[in-house]
Amino acid sequence: xxxxLGLSAVTLALTACMAxxxxxxxxxxxxxxxxxxxxxxxxxxxxxxxxxxxxxLLAIGGCVRSGCEAGPASATVDIIAAPDMRxxxxxxxxxxxxxxxxxALPDGKVLILGGWVNGRVSGATEIFDPxxxxxxxxxxxxxxxxxxxxxxxxxxxxxxxxxxxGRDVRADAEIFDAATGRMTATGPLAAARSGATGTLLADGRxxxxxxxxxxxxxxxxxxxxxxFDPxxxRFTPAGTMAQQRYKHGAVRLANGDVLIVxxxxxxxxxxxxxxxxxxxxxxxxxVPAGNLxxxxxxxxxxxxxxxxNRVLVAAGDAAPEIFDVARGVGTxxxxxxxxxxxxxxxxxxxxxxxxxxxxxxxxxxxPTDQSxxxxxxxx
Numbered sequence: 001x002x003x004x005l006g007l008s009a010v011t012l013a014l015t016a017c018m019a020x021x022x023x024x025x026x027x028x029x030x031x032x033x034x035x036x037x038x039x040x041x042x043x044x045x046x047x048x049x050x051x052x053x054x055x056x057l058l059a060i061g062g063c064v065r066s067g068c069e070a071g072p073a074s075a076t077v078d079i080i081a082a083p084d085m086r087x088x089x090x091x092x093x094x095x096x097x098x099x100x101x102x103x104a105l106p107d108g109k110v111l112i113l114g115g116w117v118n119g120r121v122s123g124a125t126e127i128f129d130p131x132x133x134x135x136x137x138x139x140x141x142x143x144x145x146x147x148x149x150x151x152x153x154x155x156x157x158x159x160x161x162x163x164x165x166g167r168d169v170r171a172d173a174e175i176f177d178a179a180t181g182r183m184t185a186t187g188p189l190a191a192a193r194s195g196a197t198g199t200l201l202a203d204g205r206x207x208x209x210x211x212x213x214x215x216x217x218x219x220x221x222x223x224x225x226x227x228f229d230p231x232x233x234r235f236t237p238a239g240t241m242a243q244q245r246y247k248h249g250a251v252r253l254a255n256g257d258v259l260i261v262x263x264x265x266x267x268x269x270x271x272x273x274x275x276x277x278x279x280x281x282x283x284x285x286x287v288p289a290g291n292l293x294x295x296x297x298x299x300x301x302x303x304x305x306x307x308x309n310r311v312l313v314a315a316g317d318a319a320p321e322i323f324d325v326a327r328g329v330g331t332x333x334x335x336x337x338x339x340x341x342x343x344x345x346x347x348x349x350x351x352x353x354x355x356x357x358x359x360x361x362x363x364x365x366x367p368t369d370q371s372x373x374x375x376x377x378x379x
Contacts, residue, residue: 290328
């Protein structure tokens, strides 16, 4: 196990801008500090990073070899103690999983599902217990799913919609109920989609935006969005974005709207996007929201809402950036991550700290075992 690197932190002075404009002196400044974190138990990309309660973060599965291939460590889980960000134990999955999906359960365990297992998309689930470091089999899904939309609903149930089954994208959806341990069919989506974002709204509905068929030729990217209502079990149209996009990011803002960030069009690497859109919940439509400093994709797990109406966009390039929602402008931070990383994961550990972990180096497709501790501003 690698010790926490004792390198000095880099302080990034950021101005907390608000909707009305004004000077830094009027509004004060906030500091975000980024420093090297603990080495993971293995290089990981297309993995999951989940806050599992009791001060523990879990880095789950993923590809561990060059080319984003599986290895024995794809069946492992790094258990990280959040207070000082140390890897304190290694757990085991029932199977090595590349690009699994995961969601924390109310009892501190984690539902892990789908992804690639032994070269095929999996329909199996398992439930990992960080207290024991072991998994037990969960209920089978209706079919194999890679990159489905997975959202924890307001009542603790977990929505699983769409995804890629190894042949094509899916439109069906189901819900896992931890209280009963069962999967129940719901939906379906109006459009089959993989690589879409899912965001829980303040009223309990879920916004599913974009996605398409990024997994095979001919690729397809969608501009459409849908709203899932748990009360009815139905998806209904939710307007159309200005840009078709998949492998993008989304985050709910403090006012309840949803910011849709970056991604790619059907050209994949050649079509990375800078554009940002906002779903206006009250109006039920998308509006232009500005541009990132850099085009980024494969960032779905790399966004975090900050105080002052800002969003940290950490993945998809060699430096993170801060997107100012009021101004519609992204500002690249003066911090070098040492590579242009895709499929990084970013999770808040507590009110003042987050962990950015793993990813693979674009071009050479080399997963990394590096992580970075992000010290967040007050607010």
